[in-house]
Amino acid sequence: xxxxxxxxxxxxxxxxxxxxxxxxxxxxxxxxxxxxxxxxxxxxxxxxxxxxxxxxxxxxxxxxxxxxxxxxxxxxxxxxxxxxxxxxxxxxxxxxxxxxxxxxxxxxxxxxxxxxxxxxxxxxxxxxxxxxxxxxxxxxxxxxxxxxxxxxxxxxxxxxxxxxxxxxxxxxxxxxxxxxxxxxxxxxxxxxxxxxxxxxxxxxxxxxxxxxxxxxxxxxxxxxxxxxxxxxxxxxxxx
Numbered sequence: 119x120x121x122x123x124x125x126x127x128x129x130x131x132x133x134x135x136x137x138x139x140x141x142x143x144x145x146x147x148x149x150x151x152x153x154x155x156x157x158x159x160x161x162x163x164x165x166x167x168x169x170x171x172x173x174x175x176x177x178x179x180x181x182x183x184x185x186x187x188x189x190x191x192x193x194x195x196x197x198x199x200x201x202x203x204x205x206x207x208x209x210x211x212x213x214x215x216x217x218x219x220x221x222x223x224x225x226x227x228x229x230x231x232x233x234x235x236x237x238x239x240x241x242x243x244x245x246x247x248x249x250x251x252x253x254x255x256x257x258x259x260x261x262x263x264x265x266x267x268x269x270x271x272x273x274x275x276x277x278x279x280x281x282x283x284x285x286x287x288x289x290x291x292x293x294x295x296x297x298x299x300x301x302x303x304x305x306x307x308x309x310x311x312x313x314x315x316x317x318x319x320x321x322x323x324x325x326x327x328x329x330x331x332x333x334x335x336x337x338x339x340x341x342x343x344x345x346x347x348x349x350x351x352x353x354x355x356x357x
Contacts, residue, residue, distance in 0.1 A: 137201055138208060143242060150235055156233045163283065164284070165179045171290050176217070177217070196260075196262065205247075261276050
């Protein structure tokens with residue numbers, strides 16, 4: 119019994135470490151994209167535009183936007199987890215902290231590698247925090263909630279949200295560029311790679327044997343109709 123308890127504690131500790139390291143790295147990666155000045159990820163464009171408009175730091179804007187989006191979960195009947203609430207605060211704080219350490223960059227020969235590093239680090243962070251299974255980010259819950267309410271596909275809902283976010287952010291003064299395009303093309307493959315790398319096996323209960331093989335119920339095809347909302351221990355994608 120003691121050995122089982124120790125194993126469960128170790129399992130939980132690893133998940134918590136992955137969660138907070140992943141969220142901190144996510145904020146740091148977003149800050150590197152800001153310093154590179156070659157284009158931000160979709161929600162980063164909105165955050166930067168709002169920061170330009172209000173004079174508030176981009177990290178604090180990220181926290182405010184995350185909190186507002188989380189409030190939208192209430193009518194959409196989404197259930198937040200520890201990772202959801204932590205996402206709101208940790209990413210923004212890590213972003214402002216990194217911006218305070220990494221100053222402005224002028225030379226293009228420096229900005230391009232920093233942009234690439236930011237995108238790759240974002241993929242690493244995505245794999246870490248989602249694999250910890252403490253709940254989806256606020257923006258993912260918005261996506262799945264709208265998917266259920268409207269009956270539209272995940273693909274369509276996510277695209278509509280991100281187009282709206284990018285256009286709004288750009289009109290407010292957010293940065294679009296090569297980094298935005300490269301991020302859009304690279305984040306999917308990077309996230310998939312690092313999700314596999316940082317995957318944590320489920321902790322099995324004493325006396326329970328977990329069989330391997332294919333799931334008994336096939337998953338719905340990508341882009342199909344409404345999908346079940348993630349539970350507090352699941353996540354889809356960051357931001």
